[in-house]
Amino acid sequence: MTTTTDTPVDTVVRVEDVRALLDGVWESFLGAEEPLLTAALPAHLGGWTAAVSVTGTWRAQITIEVVDPLARLVTAHMLGRDEEPAVEDVRDALGELVNMVGGNIKSLHHGTAMLSLPWVGYGEDAPPPLLRETCRLDLTWRGLPLRVLVHVSASAAAADERRHSG
Amino acid sequence: MISTASFDFVADLQRRETAMRCEPGKEYLVEARLLPLAREAGYEDVDAYVARLRVDAAARADAVDALTINETSWFRDLAPYQTFTDTMLPALLESRAHVRHLELWSAACSSGQEAYSLAMLLRENLPPGWTATIHATDVSRAMLTRVKAGRYSQVEMNRGMPATRLVRWFERAGSEWQVSEELRSMITTEQLNLAAPFPPMRRFDVVFLRNVLIYFDAQTKSDILRRVHHTVAPDGFLLLGTSEYALDAGPGWQREVSGKTWMHRPEGARPATPAAGAAGPAGVRGGAGSAPARPLATTVPATATASFSSTLGTVARAGTGATLPTSLTPQGA
Amino acid sequence: MHALIIDDSTTMRSILRRIVTGLGYTTAEAGDGQQALDQMEAGPLPDLCLIDWNMPVMDGYTFVTRVRDREEWRDVTLMMVTTESEHNQIVRALAAGAHEYVIKPFTPDAIIEKLDLLGLVPQEATA
Ligand SMILES: C[S@@+](CC[C@H](N)C(=O)[O-])C[C@H]1O[C@@H](n2cnc3c(N)ncnc32)[C@H](O)[C@@H]1O
Numbered sequence: 001m002t003t004t005t006d007t008p009v010d011t012v013v014r015v016e017d018v019r020a021l022l023d024g025v026w027e028s029f030l031g032a033e034e035p036l037l038t039a040a041l042p043a044h045l046g047g048w049t050a051a052v053s054v055t056g057t058w059r060a061q062i063t064i065e066v067v068d069p070l071a072r073l074v075t076a077h078m079l080g081r082d083e084e085p086a087v088e089d090v091r092d093a094l095g096e097l098v099n100m101v102g103g104n105i106k107s108l109h110h111g112t113a114m115l116s117l118p119w120v121g122y123g124e125d126a127p128p129p130l131l132r133e134t135c136r137l138d139l140t141w142r143g144l145p146l147r148v149l150v151h152v153s154a155s156a157a158a159a160d161e162r163r164h165s166g
Numbered sequence: 167m168i169s170t171a172s173f174d175f176v177a178d179l180q181r182r183e184t185a186m187r188c189e190p191g192k193e194y195l196v197e198a199r200l201l202p203l204a205r206e207a208g209y210e211d212v213d214a215y216v217a218r219l220r221v222d223a224a225a226r227a228d229a230v231d232a233l234t235i236n237e238t239s240w241f242r243d244l245a246p247y248q249t250f251t252d253t254m255l256p257a258l259l260e261s262r263a264h265v266r267h268l269e270l271w272s273a274a275c276s277s278g279q280e281a282y283s284l285a286m287l288l289r290e291n292l293p294p295g296w297t298a299t300i301h302a303t304d305v306s307r308a309m310l311t312r313v314k315a316g317r318y319s320q321v322e323m324n325r326g327m328p329a330t331r332l333v334r335w336f337e338r339a340g341s342e343w344q345v346s347e348e349l350r351s352m353i354t355t356e357q358l359n360l361a362a363p364f365p366p367m368r369r370f371d372v373v374f375l376r377n378v379l380i381y382f383d384a385q386t387k388s389d390i391l392r393r394v395h396h397t398v399a400p401d402g403f404l405l406l407g408t409s410e411y412a413l414d415a416g417p418g419w420q421r422e423v424s425g426k427t428w429m430h431r432p433e434g435a436r437p438a439t440p441a442a443g444a445a446g447p448a449g450v451r452g453g454a455g456s457a458p459a460r461p462l463a464t465t466v467p468a469t470a471t472a473s474f475s476s477t478l479g480t481v482a483r484a485g486t487g488a489t490l491p492t493s494l495t496p497q498g499a
Numbered sequence: 500m501h502a503l504i505i506d507d508s509t510t511m512r513s514i515l516r517r518i519v520t521g522l523g524y525t526t527a528e529a530g531d532g533q534q535a536l537d538q539m540e541a542g543p544l545p546d547l548c549l550i551d552w553n554m555p556v557m558d559g560y561t562f563v564t565r566v567r568d569r570e571e572w573r574d575v576t577l578m579m580v581t582t583e584s585e586h587n588q589i590v591r592a593l594a595a596g597a598h599e600y601v602i603k604p605f606t607p608d609a610i611i612e613k614l615d616l617l618g619l620v621p622q623e624a625t626a
Pocket of ligand 1: 239242275306309358
């Protein structure tokens with residue numbers, strides 16, 4: 001096994017950990033009756049994108065992509081209301097969702113890092129990350145697709161790959 | 167919706183394995199609990215999955231685990247734990263001074279929050295030189311594996327764990343938190359079906375048998391309480407769940423009240439609480455005997471929050487801030 | 500009992516509001532630490548603050564240190580409700596004067612049990 005000394009913090013983000021954290025968020029706010037299911041999804045979902053970034057001794061971006069009907073369903077659930085949520089409500093709910101998932105992912109590592117405020121957009125991509133994908137979850141909830149992506153700093157990811165292929 | 171035949175099969179399985187009753191009307195619950203497993207195994211609905219259970223023993227064990235209610239939390243209901251530190255522990259420190267060792271049993275321990283909550287209180291309150299063992303048992307092997315690992319999700323950590331204790335006794339382990347080796351080393355585990363005859367057991371000073379009797383029929387309950395009686399030291403304590411203490415425990419037991427907690431004790435045990443009316447140590451209210459104690463103060467005494475918070479600034483040496491804050495919400499008031 | 504709910508997310512404020520009003524609390528809300536301080540100056544003083552960590556303008560950690568600087572706000576109970584979940588962050592918040600700490604995500608039971616630890620569940624709520 002090769003070890004590197006140039007990456008201060010282990011930047012591996014295990015997909016099982018992300019899934020466990022996501023399930024925790026989901027069960028707490030959206031109920032345990034309908035689980036999130038693994039699915040094969042198209043490359044572009046179209047719809048909402050919510051992201052937060054982590055900066056510090058390690059760098060990452062956590063992104064959630066959801067189709068609009070699911071975004072509205074999730075928002076209505078979180079607000080405990082039956083009526084159609086306003087666009088501003090959807091924006092806020094998705095922001096809080098990615099904040100929770102991102103904050104939990106940040107704490108997977110021992111380093112010191114800061115979480116950004118969430119960024120939420122519709123029909124656009126998240127700010128182009130100078131980072132590369134390290135973890136992807138393609139899922140459905142109540143038959144509607146969502147995707148969770150974790151990108152980490154490219155140099156850290158490369159160092160990591162060296163270490164794990166060694 | 168799950169078919170009647172599938173439901174009957176599952177209910178029967180549950181009863182055989184755990185003695186837990188699963189009566190008609192609970193179809194929705196069974197469906198909700200088995201659906202995730204069914205989906206995970208690639209079945210469209212629960213009936214197809216139940217057909218699989220009929221021929222697959224490993225899947226049956228998973229299904230029983232999924233059907234079992236494992237709901238638990240740290241320091242569940244608070245008051246029993248307060249009584250443990252305020253009443254039971256002082257009495258035992260006196261009566262066990264010659265051995266300086268305590269034996270506790272968390273029967274039906276679920277994922278271990280009860281056992282580890284007790285371990286924390288012991289570590290924080292036992293005088294130097296004393297040791298204690300907590301025997302954690304459950305019918306579910308999956309639960310015992312969890313107890314041994316001592317790892318809890320973020321969501322589980324939130325359930326009743328005081329922040330000071332979280333930082334003192336836990337470390338992050340990936341997406342979870344792991345309880346310290348110091349506490350894990352106090353725990354022994356064993357698979358044990360309360361509804362069947364017990365294997366040879368030690369005598370315990372304190373038994374927590376909480377939130378499990380409610381699932382059994384009257385006969386099973388009384389059988390269990392009779393068997394448990396043999397495992398409790400003559401001056402020991404049995405603690406039942408908040409909704410269970412009122413049941414008639416049967417012959418050989420007497421009840422004693424401390425604060426708002428009812429303790430069951432082998433008949434003839436000398437009361438652990440000071441005689442009614444006598445000024446007891448802080449936190450001990452109410453007296454011996456069968457009359458319920460007056461509920462604690464109904465408003466928050468200014469000192470309760472203040473004294474608890476005063477221990478919070480001392481995270482680094484949290485050993486001194488061991489007692490739980492006075493809980494102020496009397497039940498059944 | 501009166502609670503001040505401090506979080507930049509209106510969704511989260513709504514979730515927390517439903518939990519504590521269910522216990523019989525009245526509530527006020529603030530979107531960041533500075534707004535919360537302003538509201539406390541103006542009164543009425545809350546019995547409890549539920550405080551997010553990451554917020555614009557003034558974060559929850561700074562809010563806690565500011566409240567703890569004020570002798571006359573000593574009796575206000577401060578509970579962090581945040582996604583910040585590193586061990587050392589929890590230690591920092593407690594050392595700064597927070598009384599309790601809930602990590603997001605949480606269920607309503609988790610909030611209620613923590614308030615019970617603090618003696619802040621009004622008794623009529625459990626009767
Ligand atoms: C609701 S939990 C209670 C956990 C803990 N004692 C508490 O009060 O929080 C019930 C536990 O009883 C266990 N159980 C069910 N039937 C049992 C049996 N026949 N023998 C032993 N344990 C059993 C379940 O596996 C589950 O972990």
